[in-house]
Amino acid sequence: MKETELWNRLNRHLGDSYARVWAAEHNVAELDSRTVVQALEAGVPAKTIWRAVWAALELPARER
Numbered sequence: 355m356k357e358t359e360l361w362n363r364l365n366r367h368l369g370d371s372y373a374r375v376w377a378a379e380h381n382v383a384e385l386d387s388r389t390v391v392q393a394l395e396a397g398v399p400a401k402t403i404w405r406a407v408w409a410a411l412e413l414p415a416r417e418r
Contacts, residue, residue, distance in 0.1 A: 355401040357394065363404060364390070367411060382406045 364373040377390035384406035385393045393403050408418050 355399075355404060357400045360390075360400040360404050360407075363417075364407065367413065367417070380410070382410050384409060 361373070364377060367373075368376050379389060381387045381389055382393070382403075385398065385403065388396065388398075390403055390407065393406075394400070405418065
């Protein structure tokens, strides 16, 4: 998964404006309590980040 796809999925589930705020402020336990933005900056693969976000948001299995 590319970073652009990660952002597209975040936008689809959280809305265009809230996705960026959530990604910058919400600590995700599965990302070692980092935010999405921090995880991206640390070089965590987008697919790994999406799976952690998917779990944190309790999205349906079809969205994984």
